[in-house]
Amino acid sequence: MTKTQLPSIIENWFTTRGWSPRQHQMDVLESYQSGASQLLIAPTGAGKTLAGFLPSLVELVDGRFDGLHTLYISPLKALAVDVQRNLSTPIAEMGLPITVEARTGDTSAAKRARQRAKPPHIMLTTPEQLALLISHPHADLMFGSLKRVVLDELHALVTSKRGELLSLGLSRLAKLSPDLRITALSATVARPDLLRDWIAQPTQGRRTDLLHMKGGAAPELRILETEERLPWAGHSAAYARGELYEIIKRHKTTLLFVNTRSQAEMLFQGMWDINEEMLPIALHHGSLSVEQRRKVEAAMAEGKLKAVVCTSTLDLGIDWGDVDLVVQVGAPKGSSRMLQRIGRANHRLDDPSKALLVPSNRFEVLECEAAVEAVSEGQQDSEDPHPGGYDVLAQHVLGMACAEPFLADDLYAEILTAWPYRELTRVLFDRILDFVATGGYALRAYERYARLRQAEDGRWRISHPQIAQQYRLNIGTIIEEPMVRVRLIRARGLKKGKSTGPIGAGGRVLGEMEEYFFGTLLPGDTFIFSGEVLAFEGMKDNEAFVSRSFDKDPKVPSYNGGRFPLTTYLASRVRRIMDSPEEWHKLPAQVGEWLTLQKEVSVLPKRDSLLVETFPRGAQNYLVCYPFEGRLAHQTLGMLLTRRLERMRARPLGFVASEYSLAIWGLGDLSALIRTGRLSLDELFDEDMLGDDLESWLDESALMKRTFRNCAIIAGLIERRHPGKEKTGRQITMSADLIYDVLYQHEPDHILIQATRHDAARGLLDIERLGQMLTRVRSHIVHKPLERVSPLAVPILLDIGKEPIFGEGRESAMAEAANELLEEALGVIKD
Structure with missing residues (x-):
């Protein structure tokens, strides 16, 4: 135990609960009392939040401090609200004279004005609210007393423009309060020294200690073993809904994470379609109204829900309810992100967090396996902070x-x-x-x-x-697509989801959606939002009016936000798995068979080279390559390659990109052009495409x-x-x-x-990553001319010209198309 002692009232609080402060919590207190700032890296459930606030509780315990003492900054409004709840409980139990308040965009204007004049001892807020507060005259009156800033989930703050704005705000706080010290908390940091420098920069000259907390139970992570047929493409994971429903029934509370809001709406609707036992299953994502999200959060905290389908709005630090399982539906895109989400289950240091990965398609199986390996090895792939915009x-x-x-x-x-x-x-x-x-x-x-x-x-x-x-x-x-409010009304003269009378005023606001989506709808069209099937009735000012509908084939909105890129680290692991047949026994049998077929029909991508396949199909010719560098980099590559192919008179017609591969099609015989030397793949994939071609x-x-x-x-x-x-x-x-x-x-x-x-x-465009890929494969491009499509190319060809089919019809249509493509790949001749 360190020499630092807790006040008796706090020590007794620990004792009466049979607890004792953990070493890393006391280390933060000792470091702070020695005059330093801190970066604490500790596993999820290790009590990082208490470690961050312990120095504040110790200094405020006697009730003699007046003014704002500690500013807590979170990347999520929901996390700030959750921390306020969890911090207020022990303060009340100890009877400490400490005031704690949250300040977010949801806080009333009157309360925000009062907080500037008479702030609480501890304020919990977001980077945007900090920028707002320091823009007011006489900000020094509010922040002059400030002693501490606690930055929670630092890794999620520093890699975006929000982090750049926060860094500037911290520099202003350091000017207003020269004695300021910063405590930063994170569970997933790839380069700790870099983040320590990030928090040390505003308080130049002050020591910043890097504190690690080791140990804790290793997470239990596995991939869903299914008897169902794994899809070749798509992101709905509809095949697994029945198995997920049975899993939900066997657990107390399950969080089902997806990567986009449209996936959340689809999965939630799909689960309710089979919810014969009427289990309490809820939906949570950023486009829903504040009231709806808070209602779900309160129900979670009270243990009233069996499952919540959610996006990243719930994946950072939040400790609600008795969550005993996390399900990641779709590939996680990064090991650090997966570790964060796993930590929402059994949010206790000595109990293993349990998580289940449910890949949406066959390529995602490989990504999920790569994530399982990375998590088991404790490997991190969080992003580094960037130079400021x-x-x-x-x-x-x-x-x-x-x-x-x-x-x-x-x-x-x-x-x-x-x-x-x-x-x-x-x-x-x-x-x-x-x-x-x-x-x-x-x-x-x-x-x-x-x-x-x-x-x-x-x-x-x-x-x-x-x-x-x-x-x-x-x-x-945070700049999203222009949004409009979605207001639920009782349509007059409703017939087949279309109002035949005037739209009445009022109605409950369900949330917000991208404006462009409503430009694609006609009155009477139906879509899924807020977990309901709704009929579009019309627009007025900045609001879309909708009514409830029972249509069986609604559209699923496609949101522009919320997509995550596949990390470079996981991409390299996926390439390694594909290049290691001895490891395929870890994969589902149908995925192993798929890779084996690829090996027989064509060749497999090597970990440090680029496989390029060319083949005819119908009246067109195809070039398919497998960089495994993420959709953004592949889309940019497709744009630049088609320009080059045009100059080479290869007559390209278009391209399509996925997270794993890129397909270009056109009228020119690409195999013949490459064979005769009129088209050089080394020249086609040369890094100089990132120069003049990119600029033009x-x-x-x-x-x-x-x-x-x-x-x-x-x-x-x-x-x-x-x-x-x-x-x-x-x-x-x-x-x-x-x-x-x-x-x-x-x-x-x-x-x-x-x-x-x-x-x-x-x-x-992900230019930096694309440049690294082009450098990696220089002189290591493997060309395989084929007479027909390869098994590995089936998923990307399914993405070409697909019709906007929704619901179960889309799943069956894609399965039918995949069967036809696979038969082509295997040379099956139909009568």
Whole structure:
């Protein structure tokens, strides 16, 4: 035991429950009391949250502290609410004079105003709320007393633009409170030293201790063993619904994680279709209304639910109910993400967390096996933090002007203490400041973009008080597709899901959905949302009105958010499994047979090479390759390869990309072109495609305009919200497109054009990963000309030109198409 002692009231609280503080919890307390910051890495269920708050409880135990002492920052609103509940209980049981409050986007305006004037001792919030708080004048009155910041699930914060905004907020807090110390918590960190530097940067000169907690029960992870036929493609996992239902019945509470909101809606609807015993099964994802999500969370905490179908909204740190099993439906995409989700089951250090992986298709079986191996070895593949974006910095600069006038030298020095911006040059900072102040060279003639002015004393200040109001309405870095509220009404004269009378006012809000989806619907069309089958009745302002329906064939909305890329680490493991026939005994028999057929008909991809198959089918010719680098990288590769094939007169017609492979088809005989040397695969896959080919494609692509829209919103050039109203997605897109055209023509090196190119390369095109793949396979491309489709190519060919079939019809149609393709691959001749 360390020399650090707990106050008797806290010590007695542990004793009366038969507990004692764990070593890593006392280590955090001792480190804090010695004047240091900390990064604590500990397994899920190890009591990290208590470790983070223990120094605060010790310092606040006597009731003499006045003001805000500790700021807790979470990546999820739900996690902040959960931590408030779990922290308030021991405080109440000990009778400590400590106030704890959450502050999220769901907190009422009156309460938020009161919190600025009289904050609690401990406030639990999100990066966006921190940015909002420090943008108010006299923020020093609120944060001047601050002693500690607790960053929960740090790995989930630092890899996105939210993390960049948070880093800038921490630098401002360190200025307002020079004695500030930071405690960061995480269970899944691939490079601890890098994250320690990240939290040490704002409090320069202060020691930051790296604390590891080893031990805990190893998780129990397995893949569903099914007697059903594994699909060749698709992501619904409909084949496993019956088995999942039986598994749910055998457990207390099961969390069923999926990777997208559309998968959540499909799975939830599918489970209710077979829920003959009326088990309490709920749905939880980010598009549902706050009321609906809180209702589900409360039911979980009270142990009233048998299962919850959820997305990433519940995969970080939340400890609700008696969850004894986690099911990952679909491939997990990363071992660190899988470890996080596993930790939601048996959220106790000494009890093993149990998880079941349910692959949606045959390729996902390989990914699930790779994840099981990685988890069992304790391997992490969390992302590293990135250099900071210019659009995020522009937002922060405007926010600091809203707080108080500033000198450029002072703000620049402060920004350098944020890890993502530690290498920011003064020239670049001045360009960003000029953009915030005037809009840049091409826009400075327009008064609406004149947001800052420099006074005689050299300080920059906002040009009008309304600028601050607009800034606070539009703060944040999470840019989703334009959303509309979905309001449930009682349709008048309802007939076959279509209202024949006027739509009445009012009705319960079910949540929000992407605006574009409703542009594809006609009144009377049905779709699944919020776990119900709904009929679209019409639009009014920024709301979609719907009614309940009993249609048996509703559409499933496709959401643009929520997709995860396959990590490089898992991709390399998948390649290794395919290249190791001696390990195939671990796989389901039907997957092993599939790989064996591939070996007989063609060849298998090697771990360090690229297999390229070419074959005719019908009137077209196909090129299929297997990089296993994720959909984003494959889509970019497909775009660039088709451009090159056009120049080589190979007459490509199109391409389709999956997480694992890429197929290109056209009219030219690709096998013959390669055999005769008129088409060189080494030249086709040369890294120089990421130069001029990429630039020329970007110049023509609508992708740049979509990316620019997001950067312009974050940077404050385009505002989504105005007092009393909100712009529609169409209005935002039109404004962004007009500004992009002006800048691209008159100022192509504008700071936002640069930010757009950077974002497109990193987030939407995965250029870095594609470049690494092209380097890896240089001179290691294996070409296999075939007379017909190969077994391995069956899944990707199923994705070509597939019809938008929904429900069970889609499953049977894909199964039928897969059988036909496999018969082709095996040379079966039908009469």
